[in-house]
Amino acid sequence: MRSVIAESTASRQRIAGETGLSLATVATVVGELITAGLLVEVGFEDSAGRPRGLVAVAPAGGVLIGVDVAETYVRVDLFDAALHFLDGVEERLHPEENRPEQVVGHIVAAIRAVLQRAGIPARRVLGAGISVPGQVDRDGGVSVFAPNWNWHDIPLRGLLVESLGIPLHLDNPLRAAVVAELWFGAGRRREDVIVLTLGTGVGAGLAFGGALYRGATNSAGEWGHTTLVLDGRPCHCGGRGCVETYVGAPGIIQHLRELDPDSPMLHGNDQTATIDALAHGADTGHPTALKVIAETARYLGAAVANLVNLVNPETVVLSSWVTARLGEPLLTEVQAVVTRHALRRPLTAVRIVRSTLSGDPVSLGAATLALEGFLSGITGGRSGRR
Structure with a gap:
């Protein structure tokens, strides 16, 4: 396919x-x-x-749904069987809307809305891929641990099936993002690829030999919870000094607050508005915005250099909404920092790029995972090299 x-x-x-x-x-x-x-x-x-x-x-081969559940929004996209985008719905999640029943309510409402708007009955849905942050038991359909919400062992697929009645495939954004890049983006025809998702949370999707790498418990890629600064900032996971606390959206906003507590670029608890204001400030040459991006890139580049030295990938892709908003200024600074810190031989082999996928890479990858699940049922799990 x-x-x-x-x-x-x-x-x-x-x-x-x-x-x-x-x-x-x-x-x-x-x-x-x-x-x-x-x-x-x-x-x-x-x-x-x-x-x-x-x-x-086949033009009438059914439809697929990709759901990107993040800490600040729920994005539901509808695709045909060739994974061409058809329609999408996004609902904002407020900081206090983090209980399982609240998140499930948003997912169900958005899926129903996108199907109704497209005039497509549920029986034509081949599957829906649901990406949720944190550690996921995809076989059991359980959100094992989502540190930013303090979720533990939430039977998410069971809660959704009760309301939707369509085939559901639960996974996390790291897996979804790397699958999207392998099928459609910078990872196509590449063997060893790392996709870094930079949002409220931070992680690394891994592909080796052109195939998604999950690890023993589907937990591979929790790079955001590796230690970057000993005894550094406290993290939701319970540790201190994690990568996520310096390069995730809240960490970037903390850089800004430390530089200028009264900055007009700060928008309270609205992460999206603050990151948008930083991006605009960088575009217009605002010195504080440029300093924040440089400081973020200093930490991010060091953490990426560690991955380059450890994994020796062909391609590192910066993805997700923080990357999309901060764009080339962030990428350029990160490339410079990695050049200073990575070992020469693996550095010569790696490309560090931004994702060029249109739309939401995580929802696209989640829909692709749903297609892979449907195909596995048809072919009994047979697959090729990749």
């Missing part, structure tokens, strides 16, 4: 070359996907021998 989506139309021979699977296996799986209504035959392409049949994603 990844090969067909990337090329719009593809022959079985081209899919075999892309995936490393045998032509016989490709023919079998394509047949299963046609039977399931996800692929259709769309004609032939010329070749030196017999004409090769082409397949494409």
Whole structure:
């Protein structure tokens, strides 16, 4: 499916070359996907021998939902089976709206709203991927630990199924973001990729050998809770000096408050408004805004250099909403800091880039995870190299 989506139309021979699977296996799986209504035959392409049949994603192959639940918003996006964006709904989460039933209420309302607006019945939904912050038991559908909300062992999928009645796939934004980059972004055709999500929380999605790396308990990538400063700022996880406390949105805002407690760029508890004001200040050359971004980049660059030295990746992608708002000024400073701190050999092999995916990468990745879950049910979990 990844090969067909990337090329719009593809022959079985081209899919075999892309995936490393045998032509016989490709023919079998394509047949299963046609039977399931996800692929259709769309004609032939010329070749030196017999004409090769082409397949494409079926226009009526069903829809997918991607849900990005963050500490400040719930974003629900609707996609067709080729993961083309159709419609989206976003609801703000206020700081006090952090109880499970409140978050579930926003998710359910947003999913119902986007389906109603698009005129699509629930029976056409192939699956919904739900990304929630923190540690997740994806098989059990449980939010194991979300430190910014003090959630422990919340049976989130069970609470949602009661109201929605559609296939649900629970995971966290680190996994969703790296899957989106592997399928559609800077990670496509790359083997070793790190995707750093910078928002209220901070983490690292990991891919090795072109495949998502989860770790023994689906907890890999909690880079935001590695120690950057001994005995540093207190963190919601219970530790001190975590990466997240210096480069997450609250940490960036604390940099600003320490530099200028009366700054007009500060907007109380509204993280989005404050980060937007910082971005605008940097664009206009405001010295305080530039100092805050430089200080953030100093910490972020040191933490990224540690990852470069440890993992030796081909690509590091800065993603999520803080990256999107602070943009090139942050990226440029981070690249300079990494150059000073990373070892020469791994540094020569790595690209550090911003995500170029349009829309919300996490909701796109969550919908992609839902598609992978649907496909696993069809093919019995068979997969290729990637």
